Amino acid sequence: LNRRLTEFGTTIFAEMSALALSTGSLNLGQGFPDTDGPEELREAAVRALREGRGNQYPPGPGVPELRAAITAHQQRRYGLAYDPDTEVLVTAGATEAIAAALLALVEPGDEVIALEPYYDSYAACIAMAGGRRVPVTLRPHQGPDGPVFRLDLDELRDAVTGRTRLLLINTPHNPTGTVLNRTELAAIAELAVERDLLVVTDEVYEHLVFDGAEHVPLASFPGMRERTIGIGSAGKSFSYTGWKVGWVTGTAALVTAVRSAKQFLTYVASGPFQYAVAEGLALPESFFEGLRKDFTRKRDLLADGLRDAGFSVFRPAGTYFVTADVRPLGESDGFAFCRALPERAGVVAIPNAVFYDHREMGAPFVRFAFCKRVEVLEEAVRRLKGLS
Ligand code: PMP
Ligand code: GLN
Numbered sequence: 383l384n385r386r387l388t389e390f391g392t393t394i395f396a397e398m399s400a401l402a403l404s405t406g407s408l409n410l411g412q413g414f415p416d417t418d419g420p421e422e423l424r425e426a427a428v429r430a431l432r433e434g435r436g437n438q439y440p441p442g443p444g445v446p447e448l449r450a451a452i453t454a455h456q457q458r459r460y461g462l463a464y465d466p467d468t469e470v471l472v473t474a475g476a477t478e479a480i481a482a483a484l485l486a487l488v489e490p491g492d493e494v495i496a497l498e499p500y501y502d503s504y505a506a507c508i509a510m511a512g513g514r515r516v517p518v519t520l521r522p523h524q525g526p527d528g529p530v531f532r533l534d535l536d537e538l539r540d541a542v543t544g545r546t547r548l549l550l551i552n553t554p555h556n557p558t559g560t561v562l563n564r565t566e567l568a569a570i571a572e573l574a575v576e577r578d579l580l581v582v583t584d585e586v587y588e589h590l591v592f593d594g595a596e597h598v599p600l601a602s603f604p605g606m607r608e609r610t611i612g613i614g615s616a617g618k619s620f621s622y623t624g625w626k627v628g629w630v631t632g633t634a635a636l637v638t639a640v641r642s643a644k645q646f647l648t649y650v651a652s653g654p655f656q657y658a659v660a661e662g663l664a665l666p667e668s669f670f671e672g673l674r675k676d677f678t679r680k681r682d683l684l685a686d687g688l689r690d691a692g693f694s695v696f697r698p699a700g701t702y703f704v705t706a707d708v709r710p711l712g713e714s715d716g717f718a719f720c721r722a723l724p725e726r727a728g729v730v731a732i733p734n735a736v737f738y739d740h741r742e743m744g745a746p747f748v749r750f751a752f753c754k755r756v757e758v759l760e761e762a763v764r765r766l767k768g769l770s
Contacts (some may be wrong), residue, residue, distance in 0.1 A: 383632025386509045393502055394736045398720070405724035408754075408762045410684075411590075411732045413556070415753040419621030420662065420669065427437045427625075427658035435736030441624045442645060444478055444629070448656040451663040452614070452629050460599050462607070468634040471641050474651035476586045476628035477614040480759040481507045482644035483611050483630065484550075488513040497533065498755025500585065501556050516541050517739045520558055522696070522707075529696050531558040531705070535569045542573065549573075551600060554587035555757045557734055557749040559698020568760040574610075579605065581638075581732035586615035587629070587701045589670045594700040601631070611636050616659040619670075621753070625655040648667060653714035677702055677752070680759055684752040687763025692770035702753040705734060709746045711770055727765040728759050 398411035406629050418424065430436050436445065444447060450467040456462040464470055480503055488494060490512030496504050500516035508515045518541050520531035528745070550753040551570060553562040574581050583600045601610040611632040617623035630640050681697070687696045687705050693706035708719045716733040724732050731748045738744035754757060 386512070390502075390506045390509070392561040394732055395502075395513075398730050398732055399605050401724055402730040405728070405730075405732045406723040407728045408765070409730050410752070410754065410759075410762055411419045413713040413751045413753060414617075414623045415621040415702075416755055416758060417621070420665070423620055423622065423658045424664050426661045427654050430654035430657040435657050436655070438649050438653070440472075440653045440656060442650060443467075443641065444650075445653075445656045445660070446486070447661040448472055448627075448629075448663075451660040454632065456599075456612075456631060460602055461632070462599060462601055464631050465634070469631060469637055471630040471637050471644065472650075472652075472656060473628040473630060474648045475546050475617060475623075475626040475642060476584060476613050476649055477503055477626075478583070478586060478644065479613045479630045479640070480504065481510070481630045481642045483613070483681055484508055484513065484645075485643040486639040487511075487580055487582075488547055491545065493543060494548055494550055495541050495544045496550040497545060497552060497555065499557055499734050499747075500550070502737060504552075505739075512546065512621075514545075515739070516546070517622065519738075519743055520555070520560060524739040527697065529694060529707070530699075531555075531696060533560075533562065533566055535566065538570065538615055539573055542579070544758065546577065546579060547584055550582050550584070552584040553600075554574060554585075554591055554597060554698075554700025556587065556738055557732070557747075558703050559696060559703055559759075560582050561591055561597060561700040561702050564596075567598055567600055568603055571600060571606045575605040579609065580644055581610045581731045582613065583610060584613045586613065586618045588614060589619050589673055590702060591700040591737070592674065592679055592681060593699060596629040596680070597700065597701065608633055609636075611640065613629065616655075616662060619673075620659065620662045621673075622659075625652055625659070627652045627659045636675060639709055673684060680754070683756065683759045684750060684763065687759070687766065691763070691766040702751055704750050705747050705753060706750065707746050708748055714746060715748055716744070720748055727769055729762050729765055
């Protein structure tokens with residue numbers, strides 16, 4: 383294994399899902415739904431398979447139906463206009479979009495600023511591109527409705543140097559559940575324009591925002607369309623994580639750059655599923671409202687249950703993850719806590735420290751996923767109450 387990758391070992395998601403299986407625990411670790419998304423999308427995939435649409439290599443940029451659906455969705459929801467022929471690229475999940483964007487845009491030695499804690503593939507992909515990651519830490523704050531993680535805009539500003547190539551932003555944010563608000567996004571946009579930075583913005587949880595929180599794409603701020611690569615995922619928006627359909631939107635120049643890397647990673651992927659996702663993106667707004675309603679209920683069930691079990695809970699405004707602080711339980715090390723949890727309670731969670739360079743800052747936090755059936759969440763909460 384080359385030196386760029388040795389520090390990363392096995393992804394925490396594989397490790398913790400294996401632990402859930404081997405111990406027969408409830409898996410609130412890896413973020414994947416335990417029920418399928420809309421049946422009509424499965425039917426659409428079957429139709430495509432039967433009719434021989436996508437069974438051979440689809441076009442490099444993605445099938446035209448899906449590219450048209452992605453641009454229509456951006457236009458309808460956010461008023462963002464992209465050309466489906468030149469400004470959209472379909473990828474093998476958001477994971478490939480992130481990898482291809484970083485490989486395409488980062489030169490060896492370039493600095494990439496990422497919000498810490500960060501989704502684990504960011505660090506590995508920055509390393510594969512030969513870049514240097516510069517984490518800017520989201521800090522815990524006491525908000526009016528309990529603790530939340532917030533971005534310190536001065537810290538972000540101070541992190542930019544002459545070597546900074548791009549900002550890697552994620553909102554709604556995994557694992558903290560923070561949704562950047564308009565003021566924060568406007569400040570990020572101003573900074574990017576002032577320092578002439580590219581921005582890669584991972585918005586895979588765009589539809590999963592709660593309590594009236596609003597997801598606003600960074601590309602919609604002044605001066606941002608021409609410097610921003612936006613990333614979306616059908617895994618998150620339609621609960622089909624195994625289909626691996628993601629996408630990138632941006633200017634023709636940026637999308638062409640990402641495609642230059644992408645063509646040598648997978649070339650293309652997920653042929654028949656691309657047609658099904660095109661139908662998903664055209665679903666009426668009531669579908670996405672239903673998704674938010676379902677996840678709001680599940681968030682409340684898990685967040686309240688964790689609070690009652692004695693954790694200090696960061697109630698998320700978005701995503702399907704809850705971060706909790708283990709210190710009120712008399713613990714200090716989330717890693718040790720997660721390793722022991724299957725034995726103690728028959729539940730698997732993820733230690734947030736793996737998403738930090740400053741491990742000590744993430745040490746007391748653990749992440750639970752609530753994209754699971756209500757019965758599973760109820761049982762998990764019952765088991766966790768036995769901890770204190
Ligand atoms: N970005 C974030 C923030 C994620 O949480 C995930 C999935 N866990 C991904 C990207 C990857 O998405 P996909 O499954 O579409 O590759
Ligand atoms: N994105 C999911 C999570 O954060 C897992 C993705 C993966 O396993 N690579 O849990």
